[in-house]
Every structure is written in structure tokens, then in C-alpha cells.
Amino acid sequence: MNHLYPIKTKVSKHQREKVLNQRASVIWFTGLSGSGKSTLAVQLEAQLHALGFKTYLLDGDNIRTGLNKDLTFTDEGRVENIRRIGEVSKLMTDAGVIVLSAFISPFNADRDQVKNIVGAENYIEIFVDAPLEVCEQRDVKGLYKKARAGEVKNFTGIDSPYETPVHPDLTVPTGEWSVEESIGKLMAFILPRVKLK
Template identity: 60%
Template sequence: MDNHIHPTIFKISKKQRSEKLNQTPRLLWFTGLSGSGKSTLANAVESRLFEEGYHTYLLDGDNVRTGLNNDLGFSDEDRIENIRRISEVSKLMMDSGIIVLSAFISPFQKDRELISNLVGEDNYIEIFVDCPIEVCEARDVKGLYAKARKGLIKDFTGIDSPYEEPTNPFLHIHSDREKLNFSVDQIINAVKEKLSF
């Protein structure tokens, strides 16, 4: 760290903010291939948590790339930086007492480990949204897989860039086999205890 940078010590602590909101801030990290259903699932989980009185915020890949990370491409280096920035933003939001949900492909295991290390292993809840690539391609309303297969999009995860499946996720959702409401119930039931203060 630069010798001229001196982070401010705030008067209000993360613990005080959590007490005020009556919840424990956590990071629910949805990872999976493009088209696996990460965003749909994260949206549905956030809606349910919000209805139940939790204070939440959802960070989504495409939304973040149109703003905060609009200077990044899809090379391995840019993907790593994309996840690093999202991790830092998630950590700041958690410090405010918020439960953060993040839906990003995040294809590399070492990057997901970086997230866990940054926010704290107890705070990181990894949800693997598993779906066969052929199903993801069939669902692909944006036509991204077709473009990638024609060589029009380079470094596309699952085509010419790898996706490293989580080895020990907190939850393993099979979005091609499970109804959305069933998956949402499964997640809510599994995380509720971790969110209570």
C-alpha cells in the first residue's frame, strides 16, 4: 500500500450496522455457465429474502459490465480483474450490513478462492448453478454461444475458454432438472441460519 494512503477508521462498525438491520451480512455467490440460470435464480432468491424482511442487493454480470467494469474485456486477465473489483464492492456492501447476491460466471477456481479469502470464508456462500452446456446453448436468447462457435466472440466460457467447476460449493443446484421454486426453497432453507444475527 502507498505510504500516502491512510484508510479512515469509521465510528460506526460493521457489527453496529448488522445489529441495526438485525441480520448477518453474507455474500451469496452464484457461479455457472452463461445460460445456466444464475441471474434468474439470484433474482428469485433476492425477491424472497426481500419479502421476508432482509436487506439485500444483487450484483449481476451484465449490469456491472455496463458501468463499473465497462473498461474490461473477456481475456483471462480482464476476467480476473472483473471478479476482483466485484469482490471489493461486495465487501464494502457487506460492511454496510447488506446481504449481497452476486451472479457471475466466475470460471476460475483461484478467483473464487480469492473472493472467499477477501470477504472471509464464513461470509462466502458459493452456489454452483450446474447446467449442461447443450441446455445452456438451447436457452441462449442472446445468441452468444452461436457467435462463439462461429469465432465471432473470443474467449467464451465453455467454448474456447474453460469453466472450472467448483469442487466443494455450499450448494449445488441442477437448474436443468429442478423447478425454479424448488431451487429457491432449497437455497433459502440452507442459508437462513447463516443470515440471522
């Protein structure tokens, strides 16, 4: 690939952030299916947007039906799924946008890869922590039931592992906290990190 020469723009990420009056970041929500990742990401984005922040939400289902519809749910497919999302997130942060990414992203190595792609200074990892039994009770999509019946293979938490984050920036125990309490804690944590100093 030594024949590729990415262009160098005359507008820096910092200049874009200044125009948008925000610090571009990737807020990476990770946790089991049904833990509340998308619920929290949607609510957080709405509150940030209401305050004038320029945001974009990436979610497992909207990425898997478009950009990554060619990928399987094998370990290899999951690794590539997260890598591509990391690359898209990097492009968006280069544009000055605050990216909210809600993905199971079960492997520590993959989350570390995203952190390296987007830059550690731009990466905020949120562990949405709900016990498996709570996630199974919620089971809005009926996926746990299908996984338990053997109809869905490689399902995280059932027949595929979820590696708990080693050092998340924030843990949100959605099995204990209400959505309102979770969002309050998230806003208090995120706002100082996305405001331009």
C-alpha cells in the same frame, strides 16, 4: 502505496448487522452462461426482500456496463472484473447488506480471491450446475450461437474453460430442478445463514 491510511469508523459491521437484523453475507452464484445464475439470484433476492432483509444484486451485465466497462473478456480482464466485484461486495457487507453476486466467474482462483477479500465467514458459494448442452438450448442472449460461429471469442464453455467449484457450499442442478424447486432449496439453505442468531 504506503501513503494510504484508510479511516477507521466508529460503527462496526456487527453494529450495522444488528440495526438491520441480519447477518451480512456474499451469496456468490457461479456457473456457465445460461445456467440460471441471474434467474435464481433475482428470485432469491425478491424472497429475502419480502421477508425484510436488506439485499443488493450484482450481475455480470450491470457491472460490465458501468464499473467494469473498461475491462476486456481476456483472462486478465476477467480476473480483474471478479477482483473488483469482490472489493465492492466487501464494502457492501461492511455496510451490513446481503449481496447476491451472479457471475460466471470461471476460475477457482478468482472465486477463492473473492472469498479472501470478503472473508470466508461472509462467503456462500452457490454452484449453479447445468450441462453445457442445456445452457446452449436456453441461450437467451444468443451468445452460444455467436461463440460457435466464431463471432464471440473467449466464451466460457466454448473456447475458454470453466473450472467447476471444488467445494461449493451448495450445488443447484438447474438442468434437473425447476426454478421453484431450486429457490425452495436455496431459501432453506440461505435463511439460517443470514438470520442473526
